[in-house]
Structure formats: structure tokens, C-alpha cells
Amino acid sequence: MVAYTSLALLGASVAVANPLFPRGNQVRQNQVVTVTMAAPTPSNTAWNAGAVTEYPIHASCNATQRAYIKNGLEETITICRQARDHILRWGNSSSIYQKYFGNASTGEPLGWFTKIVDGDKSDVLFRCDNVDGNCRLPGWAGHWRGSNATSETVICDLSYELRRPLEGMCMFGYNVANGATNFYWASDLLHRLLHIPKVGEGVVEHYSTGKYPGVISMAKTNATWSVRDSDTLQYFALEVYAHDVAVPGIGCAGTYTATSSAPVAAATSSSRAASSVAVSATRSPAAAVSSAAAVISSAVAAVSSVRASAAPAVSSRVADTTCTPHDDHWHCPPGVTPPSSPPS
Missing domain, CATH: 1.20.58 (Methane Monooxygenase Hydroxylase; Chain G, domain 1)
Known part of the structure; x- marks a missing residue:
């Protein structure tokens, strides 16, 4: 009996010295441990790295020239944004759209306007140094450099005298039908941008003849070319801005009047x-x-x-x-x- 009791006590002491549950931070056998490690910082792979968001202006332009050109380019973006948004809202059901683009689909004009507003603006340069000598010729207000430098445009001093700000839309006796497409900085620089291969891609060209009457006629007879005609894109942007923003619901479309010689x-x-x-x-x-x-x-x-x-x-x-x-x-x-x- 005594021997049995001693063995029982010995077993109890062993049980106490070797508990069934771990103490403190001891890890239970076969227990899964999750370890969090800091991931390496990824290299810069942004899809738009290096994008140019403003049209470059050459160092040859002084502070005043730069300010005029910069404001003009911002106004160009303004009328192009409104032209794009007008199409997005109304599609080809818009009477203004039908007037200039006939029954053509909206994809191409949407693309050209969006490209000018949101596209990368590299490979475009505006300069003021009369590098080709054309600004010395009477009546020249600027020119695309063409084969000399296809991405460059020269703005001559005469532009600062002739071009009007967009805030004067429908003023100065202007109306779309009879006004020059380069009357405002916004539309003049739109025309110049469309010449640049980066923007017009060699697709936007001068397909209509006879200015406003030619544009209206082509929309009725060959709208396929209207959506890539430089004059048409200018007239449309001007009339939309006049109608939607400058004089809402009215605009200043005008009625074309032929001039006699x-x-x-x-x-x-x-x-x-x-x-x-x-x-x-x-x-x-x-x-x-x-x-x-x-x-x-x-x-x-x-x-x-x-x-x-x-x-x-x-x-x-x-x-x-x-x-x-x-x-x-x-x-x-x-x-x-x-x-x-x-x-x-």
C-alpha cells in the first residue's frame, strides 16, 4: 500500500514538471507561424512617365511673346475642349455638327480635338526668332516651317497686332460665316497645330476650297473629308464656342456675304x-x-x-x-x- 502511494505521488510530480500546454512564448509543435516582411520598392514604371503636358515655347521668345503664345494655346485648348464636349453630349444630332460634318461619324473630329486637349505635347515647338526670314515679308504673321523643321512653327510680330483674345468672341464685328479663321488666337493656333505631324498625322489637310462656302458645301456632298479638313475643324470649334459659351444659345454664326472685286x-x-x-x-x-x-x-x-x-x-x-x-x-x-x- 505504501509502495503504491509513492508511485502515485511520483507520477503526479512528473506531470507537474511537464505540463501539457506551452508556457510563455513557447511554440506548440506543428504550429504555423506567419512572418511579415517588407516588400522591395518597385522601380518607376508609370505608363505616362516623361509626358509633356504643355506645348513647348522656344527660348527665342521674350516674356511678352511667351505670354501671348501661352495664352493663345490655352485658348486653343479651351475651344477644342468645348468642341469635343459638344460632340460627346449631342453626337451627330447637333445641328452645328450636321452643318460642318454632314452625316459623318463622330470618331475623327472627337479624336482630333481630344488629341489637342489631352494628348502628349512633345515634338511641337513655337518659336519667335524668324529663323527662315519670312517674318520680314509684308503681311506675314507666322508660318509652319514645313520641310525645314516639321515640328516647328514661327510666330511673327504681326500676330501680336492682329489676333484677338477668345474673351472677345462675337465682338469686333466678327461672325463665323464672314470672319477669318485666324481672327482669334485660339483658332489661328489650332490651324497651326493641325499642320504639325504629331497632331494632324498628315491626315488633316486642306480639302475644301472657298473658305466658308466650300466648307458648308463639302459637308453636304463629301462629309468623309469634312472630318479631316483643317478649315472645317476651325469653323466648327469657333461656332460651337460662340453658341455654347460666348452667347449661350445664340452665338454669332452670321450669314455668308460674298464680296465683290x-x-x-x-x-x-x-x-x-x-x-x-x-x-x-x-x-x-x-x-x-x-x-x-x-x-x-x-x-x-x-x-x-x-x-x-x-x-x-x-x-x-x-x-x-x-x-x-x-x-x-x-x-x-x-x-x-x-x-x-x-x-x-
């Missing part, structure tokens, strides 16, 4: 004078002779005027075989020197 007016005046002589001859032969002399003198002056005005036109037609007139400048193929004066 001086030679035609001179010829008409001479014709009327000749008719007057014929009437006088039936009344007084002496008066008819005197009047006839006056008419002959007037006719000679009219012919001289027609010849003088026709000379530049002939020169322009010759230039047109290689160079295309646009606003205040020419578009010429590589290696062809532009005429010394802007298009009439």
Missing part, C-alpha cells in the same frame, strides 16, 4: 457711262463727242486697273500649281520657296 465694279461703272453716252448722242452730237472722250479716258483707266489687279492674280495662279494659299500664308511642298507676298 474692284475691277468688276470699275467695268460696271464704265458700262453705265457708255450707256449714258448713247443716250446723250440722241440729244446732242456735240455733247456726245465730249462725253465719249470722257468715257474713253475712264475706260482706259478701268483697263489699267484691271490689268494691275490681274497681275498678282496670275502670279497667284502660277504659285497655286505648287503652293496652296491659306489665310495669310502659303503651303508649299518640300523644296519649293513660298511666294514673296501672302495670298491676296
Whole structure:
């Protein structure tokens, strides 16, 4: 009995010295332990690393020139953003859209406007140093450098005198139908940007002829080209901004009015004078002779005027075989020197 009791006590002491549960931080056998380690910092692989978000302006531009060009480019982005958003809101159901793009799909104009607003702005440069000498020519306000440097545009001093700020939309007697597409900085620089291969990709060109009437006509007959026509994109952006923002719901579309030429007016005046002589001859032969002399003198002056005005036109037609007139400048193929004066 005593022996049995001693063995029982010995077993109890062993049990106490070797508990079934771990103490403190001891890890139970087969227990899973999770260890947290800091991951290495990834290298910079941002998809838009190195993107250029503002159109570059050359160091040749002084502070004033830079300010004008920078503001003009911001205004270009403003009218392009509004043109894009107008299409996104109304699609091709917009009467303004139909006016300029006919029944064409919205993809291309949306793409061009969005590219100018949100696209990378590298490979574009505006400069002020008259590197090609064209700014010395009368009437030149700027030009795309073409084959000399396809990504560059020169802005001449005349631009700062002629171009208007976007805040003056529908002022100064301007309306879209009769106003020049380069009247405002915004649309002038839009045109210049569309020439740059990075922007227009060689697809946006001058397909319409006759400015506003030609643009409206092409939208009705060949809208496939309207969505990539430089003039059409300018007119659309201007009219949308005028209608949606400047004078909401009204705008300043205007009604196109053809302008008459001086030679035609001179010829008409001479014709009327000749008719007057014929009437006088039936009344007084002496008066008819005197009047006839006056008419002959007037006719000679009219012919001289027609010849003088026709000379530049002939020169322009010759230039047109290689160079295309646009606003205040020419578009010429590589290696062809532009005429010394802007298009009439």
C-alpha cells in the first residue's frame, strides 16, 4: 500500500514538471507561424512617365511673346475642349455638327480635338526668332516651317497686332460665316497645330476650297473629308464656342456675304457711262463727242486697273500649281520657296 502511494505521488510530480500546454512564448509543435516582411520598392514604371503636358515655347521668345503664345494655346485648348464636349453630349444630332460634318461619324473630329486637349505635347515647338526670314515679308504673321523643321512653327510680330483674345468672341464685328479663321488666337493656333505631324498625322489637310462656302458645301456632298479638313475643324470649334459659351444659345454664326472685286465694279461703272453716252448722242452730237472722250479716258483707266489687279492674280495662279494659299500664308511642298507676298 505504501509502495503504491509513492508511485502515485511520483507520477503526479512528473506531470507537474511537464505540463501539457506551452508556457510563455513557447511554440506548440506543428504550429504555423506567419512572418511579415517588407516588400522591395518597385522601380518607376508609370505608363505616362516623361509626358509633356504643355506645348513647348522656344527660348527665342521674350516674356511678352511667351505670354501671348501661352495664352493663345490655352485658348486653343479651351475651344477644342468645348468642341469635343459638344460632340460627346449631342453626337451627330447637333445641328452645328450636321452643318460642318454632314452625316459623318463622330470618331475623327472627337479624336482630333481630344488629341489637342489631352494628348502628349512633345515634338511641337513655337518659336519667335524668324529663323527662315519670312517674318520680314509684308503681311506675314507666322508660318509652319514645313520641310525645314516639321515640328516647328514661327510666330511673327504681326500676330501680336492682329489676333484677338477668345474673351472677345462675337465682338469686333466678327461672325463665323464672314470672319477669318485666324481672327482669334485660339483658332489661328489650332490651324497651326493641325499642320504639325504629331497632331494632324498628315491626315488633316486642306480639302475644301472657298473658305466658308466650300466648307458648308463639302459637308453636304463629301462629309468623309469634312472630318479631316483643317478649315472645317476651325469653323466648327469657333461656332460651337460662340453658341455654347460666348452667347449661350445664340452665338454669332452670321450669314455668308460674298464680296465683290474692284475691277468688276470699275467695268460696271464704265458700262453705265457708255450707256449714258448713247443716250446723250440722241440729244446732242456735240455733247456726245465730249462725253465719249470722257468715257474713253475712264475706260482706259478701268483697263489699267484691271490689268494691275490681274497681275498678282496670275502670279497667284502660277504659285497655286505648287503652293496652296491659306489665310495669310502659303503651303508649299518640300523644296519649293513660298511666294514673296501672302495670298491676296
